[in-house]
Amino acid sequence: MLDAQQVDEVYRILAREMPGRTRGAKGPKGQPDAFRSCISCMLSAQSFDRNTAKASRALFAQAATPEEMLKLDDRDIAAAIKPCGLYNNKTRSIRRFCEALIGEHGGVVPDTREGLMSLPGIGRKCADIVMSFTFGKDVIAVDTHVHRVCNRIGLTGAKTAEKTAEQLEARSPDWALADGHFWLIQFGKKVCTSRAPKCERCPVARHCEFYGAQLSQGA
Structure with missing residues (x-):
């Protein structure tokens, strides 16, 4: 090296x-808050950007908070995110993420790497992207x-x-x-x-x- x-x-x-x-650089897939940034980052795994964007729009049209997300049936989540692939696995990850976010953090997305990575479905890459774009951390x-x-x-x-x-x-x-x-x-x-x-x-x-x-x- x-x-x-x-x-x-x-x-x-x-x-x-x-x-x-650049001016106007936005969080993961242009989402307006930390919760939707995390979900979009999860949806982006092994998915083209255009498919992730389509899945994100469809999902957030139905639910934009962890509480609203948990009210959806798994079949509804899977149908919304189908364009991004691996939709059954991602549906399970989304539900586990929302449950942990509410149960362990009161529904508020943590702004540290350790806190983010403690949540189901959030690895180092996703945590760092959310920290950099959404929370403005130097990462x-x-x-x-x-x-x-x-x-x-x-x-x-x-x-x-x-x-x-x-x-x-x-x-x-x-x-x-x-x-x-x-x-x-x-x-x-x-x-x-x-x-x-x-x-x-x-x-x-x-x-x-x-x-x-x-x-x-x-x-």
Whole structure:
């Protein structure tokens, strides 16, 4: 992995080259509150964004609070969220989440990672996304793009997104935490793409372990 000085330099380059948190950046799938952000994040698992959005709209048209959600029949929840796939499993997770949220937190979504992850259906990725977008905490949430970019460059050296998130938290300078997610995800979409990364115009190529390995193989 890159050393601390290199990590700092990579972030400073990305801060100059990428737009960061854009005006109007919203919580998971654009939901207006922490409860619906959590539910939408749960629905997004193994689902395209458009399907998650369709499922979320249909579900929240029927229930927008944990109390209202628990009044719905499982068949109604499953029918509403069917577009996002795995709807039976997600229906069970939603019900367990709502029961725990009411029983353990009085229906109020906690604003800490520990509190969020104590709830059924909420893993590290979802917790960090809700913390960053909904509660405005300085957290680098790790999605597919961020996981790929960080391990390709050498910011982290992890096989799973959860381990990547742990390493990023430990290795990232404090000043980069607020916008780090945005720089990395934008970089992953525009430059460090999954297939055919654009190394020839990459601003951090001189620090990138992947690019260095490619040069060594070609030498």
